Amino acid sequence: MGELRADWRLRLRREDAHGPVCGAGVLVDQYTALTCAHVVRRPDAVMWLEFAENSALEPVSARVLPGGWLPERADGEDVAVLRLDSPRPQARRALLDPGLWGGMEVYTTGYAEGFDGGVSLWGRIGGVSGERVQLDAVIESEAVRAGFGGAAVCTRPREGSPVRVVGLVVSRRGDPVAVLPDDRRLSFSYLVPVERIAELSPVVKELIGPHAWDHGFEERLHRWFDDPDEDPVKITVVPPGSGKDRSLRQLTHRAHVVHRGGASRPDLIDHALGRIAFPASEYLAYWDWLRGAKPRPARAADCAPGRPVTVLVDGLDEEPRPGALIDILARLRVLGFRLLLVFRQEGGLGWTASRDRLLQPALLAHADLLLERLQRAEFSQAIRRGLVDSASLDSVTETADRHRAVRRLIDDVRDPQQQLTRLRALIKDLRADLSRHGPR
Template identity: 85%
Template sequence: MGELRADWRLRLRREDAHGPVCGAGVLVDQYTALTCAHVVRRPDAVMWLEFAENSGLEPVSARVLPGGWLPERENGEDVAVLRLDSPRPQARRALLETGLWGGMEVYATGYAEGFDDGMSLWGRIGGASGERVQLDAVTKSEVVRAGFSGAAVCTRPREGRPTRVVGLVVSWRGDLGELLPEDNRISFSYLIPMERIAELSPVIRELSSPQAWDHGFEERLTRWFDDPDGDPVKITVVPPGSGKDRSLRHLLHRVHVVHRGGASRPDLVDHALDQVTFPAGEYLAYWDWLRGAKPAPAQAADRAPVRPVTVLVDGLDEEPRPGPLIELLARLRVFGFRLLLVFRHEGGPGWTASRDRLLRPALLHHADTLLARLRSAEFSRAIRRDIVDSASLDSVTETADRHRAARHLIDGEQDPQRQLTRLRALIRALRADLRHHGDR
């Protein structure tokens, strides 16, 4: 099955956060939403956007983006591109699809009178009607009605393939002109395709292009953020202005500390120390240590936060002197901070030093930690199964011992890249065995 709830489906109120529901909308990135111009009514209106299917997201006001007012005309335009007054990066945005064909099965969720929590209607793409496209419902009761304007027209949910938005509901029409679709002999819904909206709006054209986002990178990075057992140091290349770059920016809210290449290192020290609890009067001792001016305070490692703290260095290769920054990051690793190191160009300044001073030591330590956990898990399991005695003592941690032998061989590998490859393979195996023992 596809997703049951979607952050990107918006319920709209006009002028007032508590005003009546007036239509629907689509969140297309953390700053931008789409709806119909006739829902907004005026280009200077203030709209309130509610995340009807995720109560954990605060409603937000929005206004028409400059160049985003495309009112209804004979050629089929009826679009408003809205700019949120404050971004909502926590919300999952809609995936936009410009492909559309006759017979495609689609659905839309709107907020008709009496259905403020939403109702979904199904249909199939019919023929073109000017710049709009006819949406054929199975029955007249499934034709859209007031409250559906601006609603996303979505592809059929399928397991393993996320729903995509192919257009916006703009209107319905009945042959007798009656107020309700079912009171007419024939009724049809109409949508404006995403392809047409992209033609009208440069913003939507950019966000809906195949190169706009790097979905694979986004999914991998999201898994890394969600997994406390993920690699403690992650190095990635993100070319400026790429889809990967846009995906990274969409996930910046998941990071605790952001440092831009070339920015002040003392600022990084200050922001990092905001994440650490230490005894009163010792701030300067930690400050001087992180700057490299003095030795580490006693028991500095014991000050590691309970929950992992993530530091992003955005454009490490844009740092004029990467060496001191890398040494500072190595000291932050004493606190158990996770590091996301972004290079704008592969092999840029600081690449080799980051690998040797940050990535390899972190992965070696991580492998040792996982090994200790696996040995403990195996021993505990043997005790629970009552199989530990003097004869079996050497065999109850057999899997961990086998991995430990592989770990010792990695120490002897002279080629840094081959060592990293073998190290990552060992970590994957250890994680799999820990899952087998029910240890996350």
């Protein structure tokens, strides 16, 4: 049921990386986090942010962003917008949602004394009190306490539906130092809704807009990076300043090599060579080959990386001489490098050459590889079932044979775009049939 761990849930320390735990926070993009002003205490304070639920992520210091100090006042403010001293794109950010309604089931995770590892409490959204919203605990033992300041108030986890952050915990009963009464019906706290935080902070407002992110694009890119069976060359259009652009920025770190359009091509070659296993004495031979000055080294194919290496070209159409860059990328394809090619506008400089020289040959070869795997998988399955004999030998790879006939017809298609369309359909069918034969 929903996510169990979340990168975006932050544990905050004051003074230094080993200082006392003082509250919680929320990572809203790779540079920005939210917490309460009363947790930070001073606008010039340095806070340490820990990814309590993902030990692979290094803690990072953070400071209040200019314009991000929104201390507690009568109108309900108690927010600090923090800027990380170094970005954490590897962390999955929180999904912010301005939607709130009475009776909504929510939960929050804080770091109360004795619970440095975190403890989660459940409740319901109650009424409003000025700009704050009441958070009702089901029982007194689940009332918010010290250490929950800045904690995310989240929607109920549901399978297939990502958890969304609807606000920040700011106080208990509206008075952080008050002792809870014996009357359990008064066990409640307050939160500042995401919608109110967006009104106070232009940075947050920009992050919750309907076009702030492209979630579908993010999921497709995650899938492409995760699965080597995805297309070995991917071309996408990312308009500058769009939600898709912001989503790309969040995922750039996943590429092994990143080249910006117009940057130094020798630097690209250097970084790529760092991913190839070859004798040091042959460095110049590979360097000259990749830049197009010498023939391909005899053993180049044997030096391909053991695991696929991904090259992201960000803004290929911003390259002054895209032909020279495409030549280098085509040679990297010989070594099995996967390519993610980002254009800033459809049909931009280098578009047709990238399609014809990189994408089309890569998909043709990939379809052939999947065909061979499907044929082997079908044949192995037939052997396990005892179906292979002289009478059935021709039919045990029937599915692969049918796809191979489609593959031969694709070679006769002269229109490049139509050929790509048919290739993608074939590859999709091959993946589906391979999945029925289990893991590779």
